[in-house]
Amino acid sequence: xxxxxxxxxxxxxxxxxxxxxxxxxxxxxxxxxxxxxxxxxxxxxxxxxxxxxxxxxxxxxxxxxxxxxxxxxxxxxxxxxxxxxxxxxxxxxxxxxxxxxxxxxxxxxxxxxxxxxxxxxxxxxxxxxxxxxxxxxxxxxxxxxxxxxxxxxxxxxxxxxxxxxxxxxxxxxxxxxxxxxxxxxxxxxxxxxxxxxxxxxxxxxxxxxxxxxxxxxxxxxxxxxxxxxxxxxxxxxxxxxxxxxxxxxxxxxxxxxxxxxxxxxxxxxxxxxxxxxxxxxxxxxxxxxxxxxxxxxxxxxxxxxx
Numbered sequence: 001x002x003x004x005x006x007x008x009x010x011x012x013x014x015x016x017x018x019x020x021x022x023x024x025x026x027x028x029x030x031x032x033x034x035x036x037x038x039x040x041x042x043x044x045x046x047x048x049x050x051x052x053x054x055x056x057x058x059x060x061x062x063x064x065x066x067x068x069x070x071x072x073x074x075x076x077x078x079x080x081x082x083x084x085x086x087x088x089x090x091x092x093x094x095x096x097x098x099x100x101x102x103x104x105x106x107x108x109x110x111x112x113x114x115x116x117x118x119x120x121x122x123x124x125x126x127x128x129x130x131x132x133x134x135x136x137x138x139x140x141x142x143x144x145x146x147x148x149x150x151x152x153x154x155x156x157x158x159x160x161x162x163x164x165x166x167x168x169x170x171x172x173x174x175x176x177x178x179x180x181x182x183x184x185x186x187x188x189x190x191x192x193x194x195x196x197x198x199x200x201x202x203x204x205x206x207x208x209x210x211x212x213x214x215x216x217x218x219x220x221x222x223x224x225x226x227x228x229x230x231x232x233x234x235x236x237x238x239x240x241x242x243x244x245x246x247x248x249x250x251x252x253x254x255x256x257x258x259x260x261x262x263x264x265x266x267x268x269x270x271x272x273x274x275x276x277x278x279x280x281x282x283x284x285x286x287x288x289x290x291x292x293x294x295x296x297x298x299x300x301x302x303x304x305x306x
Contacts, residue, residue: 013040014070105250142158160282170213202230
């Protein structure tokens with residue numbers, strides 16, 4: 001019978017791949033560096049193949065086989081953890097730790113409304129929140145460092161299962177002296193014609209709201225506002241108030257007060273496609289899928305509160 005690698009050996013491999021440093025990987029596994037190194041050497045002897053390329057000095061470089069083993073180790077550890085998750089879910093649904101990822105254009109505006117409802121509905125749930133970009137959250141989800149992600153759709157979610165929850169419409173944010181500011185409602189065509197090129201203010205690359213805004217304007221893939229990329233919605237609001245251009249803001253952020261005190265004009269948009277969809281994502285085949293679906297009504301109710 002073939003001797004199988006142990007879970008701890010697989011943790012060493014994954015930790016080293018993520019940390020790219022033996023000391024940090026050992027600290028993440030709560031062992032000494034010599035223990036981690038010995039565990040990796042034992043694994044290489046066990047499979048009779050090199051996982052690491054040791055000809056490159058102190059740098060951490062995985063061999064082609066080593067890269068395959070990293071991916072398989074992550075999948076194996078996720079499967080082992082799913083066994084415990086299934087038992088926990090059957091014994092006490094919506095209790096214990098829940099690692100939630102959320103993107104920056106949703107978190108500050110939805111969480112203050114959502115958290116009290118979660119505490120009241122699921123008092124035994126212990127939430128650990130991580131705010132990051134969509135790509136970073138989905139990477140943590142795939143590598144079992146998050147359980148569920150609150151994100152904006154559509155996006156490239158890879159193998160993750162997604163659940164649309166509610167629509168978050170875009171509102172045009174204009175300088176108060178802009179010609180379009182006198183209209184009660186404007187079309188997307190009017191908006192894009194009135195604010196072409198660098199007059200269209202967007203978040204910097206890495207924020208999915210940038211792509212969603214460009215798609216709504218029919219400019220997906222365009223540079224739009226490249227010289228004036230902002231790092232947050234609050235910064236975008238100040239840029240609009242300064243007369244640098246216009247932007248599209250999600251209703252969720254406006255209802256939460258992102259434009260409060262700013263001298264800007266907010267105008268609804270006519271036509272189709274002027275929205276994003278807020279949803280949930282989780283690993284496929286997770287035994288906690290039913291629990292994550294139970295979060296959807298709470299998200300929708302939190303967003304509906306004005």
